[in-house]
Amino acid sequence: MALEHAILVSLLEKPGSGYELARRFERSIGYFWNATHQQIYRVLKRMESDGWIDVREVPQQARPDKKEYSVAAAGRAALHGWLNEPIEPESVRHDLAVKIRGAAFDDPAALIGEVDRHRQAHTDRLAHYLAGERRDFTGPEASDPPDAGRELQHVVLRGGIAYERMMLAWLDDVLATLHRLAADR
Amino acid sequence: MALEHAILVSLLEKPGSGYELARRFERSIGYFWNATHQQIYRVLKRMESDGWIDVREVPQQARPDKKEYSVAAAGRAALHGWLNEPIEPESVRHDLAVKIRGAAFDDPAALIGEVDRHRQAHTDRLAHYLAGERRDFTGPEASDPPDAGRELQHVVLRGGIAYERMMLAWLDDVLATLHRLAADR
DNA sequence: TGCATCATGTAATCAGTTACATGATTTT
DNA sequence: AAAATCATGTAACTGATTACATGATGCA
Numbered sequence: 267m268a269l270e271h272a273i274l275v276s277l278l279e280k281p282g283s284g285y286e287l288a289r290r291f292e293r294s295i296g297y298f299w300n301a302t303h304q305q306i307y308r309v310l311k312r313m314e315s316d317g318w319i320d321v322r323e324v325p326q327q328a329r330p331d332k333k334e335y336s337v338a339a340a341g342r343a344a345l346h347g348w349l350n351e352p353i354e355p356e357s358v359r360h361d362l363a364v365k366i367r368g369a370a371f372d373d374p375a376a377l378i379g380e381v382d383r384h385r386q387a388h389t390d391r392l393a394h395y396l397a398g399e400r401r402d403f404t405g406p407e408a409s410d411p412p413d414a415g416r417e418l419q420h421v422v423l424r425g426g427i428a429y430e431r432m433m434l435a436w437l438d439d440v441l442a443t444l445h446r447l448a449a450d451r
Numbered sequence: 452m453a454l455e456h457a458i459l460v461s462l463l464e465k466p467g468s469g470y471e472l473a474r475r476f477e478r479s480i481g482y483f484w485n486a487t488h489q490q491i492y493r494v495l496k497r498m499e500s501d502g503w504i505d506v507r508e509v510p511q512q513a514r515p516d517k518k519e520y521s522v523a524a525a526g527r528a529a530l531h532g533w534l535n536e537p538i539e540p541e542s543v544r545h546d547l548a549v550k551i552r553g554a555a556f557d558d559p560a561a562l563i564g565e566v567d568r569h570r571q572a573h574t575d576r577l578a579h580y581l582a583g584e585r586r587d588f589t590g591p592e593a594s595d596p597p598d599a600g601r602e603l604q605h606v607v608l609r610g611g612i613a614y615e616r617m618m619l620a621w622l623d624d625v626l627a628t629l630h631r632l633a634a635d636r
Numbered sequence: 637t638g639c640a641t642c643a644t645g646t647a648a649t650c651a652g653t654t655a656c657a658t659g660a661t662t663t664t
Numbered sequence: 665a666a667a668a669t670c671a672t673g674t675a676a677c678t679g680a681t682t683a684c685a686t687g688a689t690g691c692a
Contacts, residue, residue, distance in 0.1 A: 268546050269679085275553040285643050298545035305680065307645060328689060330643045342556070349557050352565055353546050355572040358614075360483035361453050361538050363607045368460040370600035371527070372534050380537055387540040414632050415555035421628045422548045425621045432617040436610045443606045447599050454651085470671050490652065492673060513661065515671045640691080650681070656674080663668070 268353075269309055270318070272299045274337055274345045277319065279415070281336035284310050294398070297391065297426055310335060318344055366440060375448035378441065385437040392430035399423055453538075454494055455503070457484045459522055459530045462504065464600070466521035469495050479583070482576065482611055495520060503529055551625060560633035563626065570622040577615035584608055 276282075276290055287310075288303035290296070301309075313319045318341035322334045337345075362384060369377045403420045461467075461475055472495075473488035475481070486494075498504045503526035507519045522530075547569060554562045588605045 268544075268549055271553065272549045275549055275556070278556045279552070283643075284645090298543060298548040300544070302681075303643090304645080304682085311645095326642090329641095330688065332643065345553055346557055349550055349553055350561060352568065353550070355569045356544065356546055357481060357485040358483055358543060359453075359485070359541065360610075361541055363483040363610060364453060364457045364460055365534055365538070366603050366607050367464070367600075368456065368530055368534055370603045371460070371463045372531055374599055374603065376535060383537065384540045411635060412632065414559055415552075417628055417632060418551050418555045418559065421625050422551050424624060425545075425548060428617050428621050432613050436613050439609060440606050443602055447597065447602060450596060468671075469673090487653070488671090489654085489673080494651095496673095511670090514669095515660065517671065638692090640689105642687105642689085644686085646683105646685080648681100648683080651679080653676100653678075655676080658672085659670105661668100661670080664666085 268348070269299075269301055269305065270313060271345060271348050272301070273306070273309060273313065274318065274341050277335055277337045278342075278345075281334055283324075283332040283334055285332065287335075297395075298422070313341070316340070369444075374444050378444050378448070381437055381440055381444065385434065385441070388430050388433045388437065392427065392434065395423060395427045395430060399427065453533070454484075454486055454490065455498060456530060456533050457486070458491070458494060458498065459503065459526050462520055462522045463527075463530075466519050468509075468517040468519055470517065472520075482580075483607070498526070501525070554629075559629050563629050563633070566622055566625055566629065570619065570626070573615050573618045573622065577612065577619065580608060580612045580615060584612065 272291075272295065273287060276287060276295060282290070284303060284307045287306050288301070291299065291301045291306070310319070314321055314335070317338055319335045320338045322336070323331060324334045325331050362381070365377060365380070399420075403416075403423070457476075457480065458472060461472060461480060467475070469488060469492045472491050473486070476484065476486045476491070495504070499506055499520070502523055504520045505523045507521070508516060509519045510516050547566070550562060550565070584605075588601075588608070
């Protein structure tokens with residue numbers, strides 16, 4: 267399990283409340299890791315009682331108070347342990363691939379709309395990533411010594427960009443195949 | 452949930468036992484959907500009691516008897532329903548991406564070995580896919596009318612190939628970044 | 637007045653993983 | 665003699681999803 271670790275990394279990058287973490291998981295981090303607020307609150311509670319994170323009550327005006335979490339020494343140690351422990355190259359779950367193979371036993375043409383929707387979603391994500399890259403990773407080049415955090419965030423973002431581009435190309439391939447099957451029969 | 456549906460598709464492509472399904476999930480299908488035998492046996496039982504699949508006891512010589520499952524009318528209907536119901540473009544979980552960002556708060560160089568291991572795993576998978584493509588999708592071209600099942604299986608396989616190629620290129624990018632950070636500091 | 641945002645949670649259920657369990661045959 | 669393959673399952677636990685619940689402020 268690694269939701270704990272994803273939270274640790276996010277809190278090391280910037281301390282924040284459960285609510286803020288949930289929003290980060292919806293946006294940036296959420297593209298390679300997702301979690302709902304219910305899940306996050308539960309895990310934060312466990313992490314706190316395990317001494318991985320510290321809490322600080324932050325009173326706010328015109329807003330409910332929030333609990334700001336930050337990483338404690340034990341949390342850093344836990345992250346260190348996890349980083350030095352091998353993980354399995356993840357086996358993905360591509361629902362869409364199952365649907366495509368399933369379409370052989372149904373109407374392939376009926377899938378076109380669905381694939382189009384996915385294509386649109388990936389187009390949007392790609393645009394979102396590229397905007398983020400332009401915002402955060404252009405301008406003042408490599409400081410010396412280089413900022414490791416910045417470099418590493420950038421390489422992860424480049425991964426997201428490569429993934430979306432690959433998906434778009436593949437979805438075009440899928441659409442061409444579906445159209446071909448719909449045409450000649 | 453879609454394990455049921457993945458099983459339906461697999462059984463439509465070819466009826467088989469729980470054990471055989473588990474093996475298919477390890478090999479071909481397992482690259483875009485994974486499931487253990489325990490999970491599969493449980494789901495098969497539920498699907499059977501829901502009337503989605505039929506069972507046939509197959510006695511074998513020199514081997515334990517097996518239960519061969521095949522898709523019933525209700526199962527086909529369930530698949531049809533699922534195919535015509537939109538699914539969310541999946542949010543993936545990239546543990547490795549979390550580790551890479553986490554390395555900013557630890558030693559980036561320590562991650563090199565791990566990333567190398569992943570690179571090797573993806574190289575192996577790519578080779579496996581390409582071998583499968585050569586075996587199953589070369590030779591006698593487009594029959595007329597084309598075999599929809601074959602075409603759709605091929606386009607899914609092309610997706611797997613594109614994914615592995617993208618990952619290899621990205622992991623090279625990651626390795627270059629890690630080496631750079633390890634060198635100048 | 638109604639909806640969105642900020643902020644936190646509980647409870648129930650469902651899905652997935654790990655461990656345990658059995659037993660024959662075939663291959664090294 | 666030991667390990668791998670074929671074949672099926674149960675039990676316990678952990679993780680994830682969905683539904684329910686509350687309550688203030690600010691905007692249209």
